[in-house]
Amino acid sequence: MTELTELGAAAAARAIHAREIDAGELFEAYRERAGADELNAFTWVAEGPPPPTDPAAPLAGVPLAVKDLFCTEGIPSQAGSRILEGYRPPYTATVVENLTGAGVTLLGKTNQDEFAMGSSNENSAFGPVLNPWDRGRVPGGSSGGSAAAVAAGLAPWAIGTDTGGSIRQPASLCGVVGVKPTYGACSRWGMIAFASSLDQAGPLARDVTDAALLLSHMVGHDRRDSTSVALPEPITLPTAEDLTGIRLGVPEELLAGGDDGAGIEPGVRESFEATLALAEGLGATIDTCRLPHAPHALSAYYLIAPAEASANLARYDGVRYGLRVGGEEDLATMYTRTRGEGFGAEVKRRIMLGTYALSSGYYDAYYGQALKVRTKIADDFRAAFARFDFIATPTSPWTAFELGSKADDPLAMYLNDFCTVPMPLAGIPALSIPSGCSDGLPVGFQLAGPAFSENPLLQAAHALERAIGFDGSQVRA
Amino acid sequence: MSSSYEPVIGLEIHVQLRTRTKMFCGCELSFGDPPNVHCCPVCLGLPGALPVVNAAAVDFAVRIGLALGSEIAPRSLFHRKNYFYPDSPKAYQISQYDVPICSGGCLGDVRIHRVHLEEDAAKLVHIGSSGRIHGSDRSVVDFNRCGTPLVEIVTEPDLRSPEQAHEFLTVLRTTLRQLEVSDVNMEEGSLRCDANVSIRPVGSARLGTKTELKNMNSFRFLQRGIRAEIVRQQELVAAGEPVVQETLHFDPVSERLTSLRSKEEAHDYRYFPEPDLVPLLVTPEMRAAAAERVPELPTDRARRFEAELGLRPGTARDLAFRRELSDYFERAVAADAGATPVEVANWIPQLVERIGSAADPAQSRVGPEALATLAALVAAKRVSRDAGREVLTTLVAEGGDPQAIVEREGLGTLSDDDGDGLAALVDSALAADPDAAAKVAQGNMKAIGPLVGYVMRESKGRADGGEVTRLIRERLAEQV
Numbered sequence: 001m002t003e004l005t006e007l008g009a010a011a012a013a014r015a016i017h018a019r020e021i022d023a024g025e026l027f028e029a030y031r032e033r034a035g036a037d038e039l040n041a042f043t044w045v046a047e048g049p050p051p052p053t054d055p056a057a058p059l060a061g062v063p064l065a066v067k068d069l070f071c072t073e074g075i076p077s078q079a080g081s082r083i084l085e086g087y088r089p090p091y092t093a094t095v096v097e098n099l100t101g102a103g104v105t106l107l108g109k110t111n112q113d114e115f116a117m118g119s120s121n122e123n124s125a126f127g128p129v130l131n132p133w134d135r136g137r138v139p140g141g142s143s144g145g146s147a148a149a150v151a152a153g154l155a156p157w158a159i160g161t162d163t164g165g166s167i168r169q170p171a172s173l174c175g176v177v178g179v180k181p182t183y184g185a186c187s188r189w190g191m192i193a194f195a196s197s198l199d200q201a202g203p204l205a206r207d208v209t210d211a212a213l214l215l216s217h218m219v220g221h222d223r224r225d226s227t228s229v230a231l232p233e234p235i236t237l238p239t240a241e242d243l244t245g246i247r248l249g250v251p252e253e254l255l256a257g258g259d260d261g262a263g264i265e266p267g268v269r270e271s272f273e274a275t276l277a278l279a280e281g282l283g284a285t286i287d288t289c290r291l292p293h294a295p296h297a298l299s300a301y302y303l304i305a306p307a308e309a310s311a312n313l314a315r316y317d318g319v320r321y322g323l324r325v326g327g328e329e330d331l332a333t334m335y336t337r338t339r340g341e342g343f344g345a346e347v348k349r350r351i352m353l354g355t356y357a358l359s360s361g362y363y364d365a366y367y368g369q370a371l372k373v374r375t376k377i378a379d380d381f382r383a384a385f386a387r388f389d390f391i392a393t394p395t396s397p398w399t400a401f402e403l404g405s406k407a408d409d410p411l412a413m414y415l416n417d418f419c420t421v422p423m424p425l426a427g428i429p430a431l432s433i434p435s436g437c438s439d440g441l442p443v444g445f446q447l448a449g450p451a452f453s454e455n456p457l458l459q460a461a462h463a464l465e466r467a468i469g470f471d472g473s474q475v476r477a
Numbered sequence: 478m479s480s481s482y483e484p485v486i487g488l489e490i491h492v493q494l495r496t497r498t499k500m501f502c503g504c505e506l507s508f509g510d511p512p513n514v515h516c517c518p519v520c521l522g523l524p525g526a527l528p529v530v531n532a533a534a535v536d537f538a539v540r541i542g543l544a545l546g547s548e549i550a551p552r553s554l555f556h557r558k559n560y561f562y563p564d565s566p567k568a569y570q571i572s573q574y575d576v577p578i579c580s581g582g583c584l585g586d587v588r589i590h591r592v593h594l595e596e597d598a599a600k601l602v603h604i605g606s607s608g609r610i611h612g613s614d615r616s617v618v619d620f621n622r623c624g625t626p627l628v629e630i631v632t633e634p635d636l637r638s639p640e641q642a643h644e645f646l647t648v649l650r651t652t653l654r655q656l657e658v659s660d661v662n663m664e665e666g667s668l669r670c671d672a673n674v675s676i677r678p679v680g681s682a683r684l685g686t687k688t689e690l691k692n693m694n695s696f697r698f699l700q701r702g703i704r705a706e707i708v709r710q711q712e713l714v715a716a717g718e719p720v721v722q723e724t725l726h727f728d729p730v731s732e733r734l735t736s737l738r739s740k741e742e743a744h745d746y747r748y749f750p751e752p753d754l755v756p757l758l759v760t761p762e763m764r765a766a767a768a769e770r771v772p773e774l775p776t777d778r779a780r781r782f783e784a785e786l787g788l789r790p791g792t793a794r795d796l797a798f799r800r801e802l803s804d805y806f807e808r809a810v811a812a813d814a815g816a817t818p819v820e821v822a823n824w825i826p827q828l829v830e831r832i833g834s835a836a837d838p839a840q841s842r843v844g845p846e847a848l849a850t851l852a853a854l855v856a857a858k859r860v861s862r863d864a865g866r867e868v869l870t871t872l873v874a875e876g877g878d879p880q881a882i883v884e885r886e887g888l889g890t891l892s893d894d895d896g897d898g899l900a901a902l903v904d905s906a907l908a909a910d911p912d913a914a915a916k917v918a919q920g921n922m923k924a925i926g927p928l929v930g931y932v933m934r935e936s937k938g939r940a941d942g943g944e945v946t947r948l949i950r951e952r953l954a955e956q957v
């Protein structure tokens with residue numbers, strides 16, 4: 001790894017401003033690395049130097065990897081799906097526009113599970129992404145390309161989206177930092193939708209400071225997204241070195257790991273407990289807390305998200321853009337063939353699940369019931385945050401698993417999200433930081449806070465990160 | 478046809494709102510522009526695009542709700558209505574479902590069930606000989622219309638005849654025009670109407686099985702379509718066959734009703750709350766702003782014409798349900814030329830007959846003051862009714878002052894003190910028909926007709942019929 005690409009993003013931005021390094025050279029260095037990507041992390045890499053940016057812009061000249069599902073004008077944006085083959089959007093997502101406005105340069109688009117549906121990045125029309133810690137293992141998903149690219153030093157940082165854990169879980173499995181902000185903090189305009197009431201963009205970065213810096217330029221109310229909100233205060237760069245006075249709640253229900261025998265891997269539990277001990281050492285108080293409805297989060301999630309997805313993905317019909325198979329016969333045949341060949345198995349499964357959950361006669365029992373559970377989960381968190389500043393859990397019950405090992409067992413795959421799904425259902429922010437390794441594979445530690453608690457969350461994560469001292473440089477070599 | 482059955486009709490009316498931009502994006506509304514020039518990522522349903530509610534459309538819907546006396550929901554919801562069809566680029570329509578913006582209300586005697594906001598679909602053009610999707614060579618989509626704001630107004634099944642349905646639509650159209658929320662032009666598709674029709678034994682409170690007549694594109698076709706469907710159902714019932722719940726298309730050329738078998742078929746739309754939008758809030762301020770734009774509406778105006786001006790209900794409605802007539806009428810009354818409002822009102826149909834039933838009298842050569850003056854002249858018996866009609870014909874052709882026309886044309890009423898005028902004519906009438914005169918003198922008043930007719934004819938309509946009758950009886954009494 002060259003010296004240039006060993007610089008963190010925030011450090012690179014500082015060095016560019018101080019004219020210690022040249023933005024063009026930095027971009028070229030990353031472009032070369034991304035171009036030689038052996039992890040299948042990228043679906044598209046910039047063909048040449050980026051358009052010039054304002055040297056005074058805060059992130060001037062720092063390259064960025066962008067998850068495929070963010071629309072980028074004139075640049076392939078397929079959300080990892082065959083059904084959007086050849087699709088080049090006529091407009092750019094707000095979050096990407098905000099970031100290029102702040103000076104970042106678009107390095108490439110990253111691989112992902114098709115329409116963000118998956119926890120292993122095996123459900124991509126572009127093929128699976130490999131975990132840089134062990135190429136026989138998955139990087140997590142759905143933002144697997146972004147996480148792998150950041151972990152492997154193919155990009156200084158990246159953006160992804162999180163619906164049920166799609167930023168935090170791959171961040172955990174790849175040993176990087178991932179933040180899922182409060183729902184509405186980042187505009188969804190231009191994000192190819194999976195589940196609209198859950199989808200949220202966020203940063204993946206080598207450390208908490210970089211993540212905070214990137215996030216600070218992503219957020220903001222956007223009049224093109226009615227569900228977006230202005231944060232009460234700007235995101236600031238964290239400086240905290242201790243956790244004095246911080247009360248951490250550890251939810252028993254999530255630590256039990258579910259009643260499906262999923263359990264939390266011993267190595268993950270060990271790392272989690274060690275991190276709690278570190279937190280205590282930094283001044284935090286730790287106690288168990290109750291989130292009584294959290295064990296039902298997964299069930300509610302797998303009704304709500306597919307229901308919304310079944311409608312969001314109905315537009316891919318071969319009429320206006322992307323793949324069209326047939327069209328010479330009647331309309332229904334064109335729809336059937338286009339969608340039959342354009343969507344992968346997992347996407348089809350979720351469309352069917354969602355369609356069923358919304359069907360007349362089943363709505364109340366499934367979708368309606370799931371909405372009630374969702375409200376209960378939000379209430380649980382509200383009650384917990386009356387006693388605790390943050391909730392702490394392992395991000396994923398497991399470290400990176402072997403490619404193909406869970407591909408035929410969707411339920412086992414869904415259990416990946418056991419600890420990450422409750423937060424998006426409640427709309428609250430959460431982040432994952434690497435807390436160490438188990439058998440040579442990174443483990444993620446998750447912190448969740450009340451809505452709009454991004455700054456305190458980042459502060460706490462920063463203090464923990466310093467104490468943990470995780471070193472991921474070996475996989476960037 | 479069995480007269481022991483009565484029709485029960487409810488209407489679902491889609492009205493395109495005349496906002497500047499579409500329901501959920503900034504594209505301008507248009508009519509007749511080249512295809513696909515008014516579209517964007519939102520109304521094309523491109524991946525990643527999101528809807529944003531058009532505040533003007535909400536304002537219009539609130540205005541409509543206030544005008545209909547509906548309850549305005551301070552918080553209502555948008556839902557997704559899912560269906561696959563190329564006219565729906567997202568494969569769902571954003572509409573309102575269980576919590577619409579307006580509930581209840583009425584227009585005239587017809588209760589309103591609800592009014593909700595939604596978006597219009599794109600236009601499909603089928604190229605090929607058939608002009609319909611089946612049998613066409615190919616179909617193309619024009620997205621200019623896609624996303625146009627619509628309100629759907631749903632009535633209760635309170636209508637009992639095709640004529641009543643027609644009248645309801647007429648007054649609704651006038652109301653919406655006055656609210657300035659829509660062009661409400663059925664031919665251009667800015668007003669579209671579906672009708673739910675059933676029949677039931679007279680006196681029964683139970684509703685029969687209803688059928689739905691789709692997309693009738695003129696008031697006339699609507700009336701004819703409903704009539705045809707009532708006849709069809711009555712024939713079914715008479716033959717002992719059941720009415721099947723279905724959607725029908727009325728072909729105005731063949732007058733035939735055909736069952737629709739396509740997307741209109743019974744369908745599971747899988748409604749669920751639109752997660753891309755937040756609940757729609759109508760604040761007291763928004764309500765107040767909308768209320769300011771609600772003028773006096775036709776039904777209120779008709780009530781006022783009855784209560785304050787003494788018009789008969791039919792006359793009041795005929796005037797009030799056409800804004801240009803009622804405006805003209807009120808200006809004529811305001812001219813205060815000496816005729817009562819009832820007398821002025823009686824002249825409006827005469828004027829309409831002469832200028833054409835679709836014309837605006839304000840655009841004619843007859844000023845409202847002139848009409849009021851004419852009405853006053855006739856009321857004061859200074860011009861006979863027949864002569865007054867002649868004056869009106871002249872006014873329509875040339876304009877001018879009725880008094881001057883009366884003088885110029887010598888159309889003033891003949892009266893008994895008019896020298897040898899009217900009295901002389903009465904005398905010659907009695908002389909010309911002594912039989913009739915004798916009968917009248919014997920008290921057979923039926924025989925007076927020919928005598929009066931003689932005088933009217935000879936006076937070229939200048940005589941006043943009542944005055945002639947009085948004079949004839951006076952003369953005959955003198956002779957006894």
Ligand SMILES: [Zn+2]
Nearest residue numbers: 502504517520
């Ligand atoms: Zn548009």
